[in-house]
Amino acid sequence: MVSPKKSFVELFHPLGSVGSRSRRRSPPEENPALEAIWHVVCAIPRGQVCTYGEVARAAGLPGRARQTGFALKVAPQKLNLPWHRVVGAGGCIVFPKSSHEHREQARRLRAEGVLVKNGRVARSAMGLLDER
DNA sequence: TGTATGACCCTGA
DNA sequence: CTCAGGGCCATAC
Numbered sequence: 001m002v003s004p005k006k007s008f009v010e011l012f013h014p015l016g017s018v019g020s021r022s023r024r025r026s027p028p029e030e031n032p033a034l035e036a037i038w039h040v041v042c043a044i045p046r047g048q049v050c051t052y053g054e055v056a057r058a059a060g061l062p063g064r065a066r067q068t069g070f071a072l073k074v075a076p077q078k079l080n081l082p083w084h085r086v087v088g089a090g091g092c093i094v095f096p097k098s099s100h101e102h103r104e105q106a107r108r109l110r111a112e113g114v115l116v117k118n119g120r121v122a123r124s125a126m127g128l129l130d131e132r
Numbered sequence: 133t134g135t136a137t138g139a140c141c142c143t144g145a
Numbered sequence: 146c147t148c149a150g151g152g153c154c155a156t157a158c
Binding site: 056 | 138139140142
């Protein structure tokens, strides 16, 4: 029936590796790995958050959470990505507590109805997989 | 070519 | 909870 309670990440999978290691130093706009990451981030439902690792996995890059961070950093503002919906493992905001980015992310998340407390988001807002 | 850095993650003590 | 250590990989210099 419906509601298999699959996480948003599980729904993504068709790509089957984006090429696994594009050793070609191409600009971000042509880098398939980055594009995949952007695509995934863009697909995160409003009011829900995802971790860097989850995004990487969903993009076909398991174990490369760092690249997710890099992808977000180099992402053109033009794409207007919901970067604020990406948090660290356990739902914590990775930016320094007193940084501008930290507050901005928290503010945006709250605006979407996500409860942010002490630099962390509520468990209920996470990909439904970190439940534990 | 080698070292350093980073919007990370996981395990174990 | 904190802290330390190892892993992973793309860029920058």
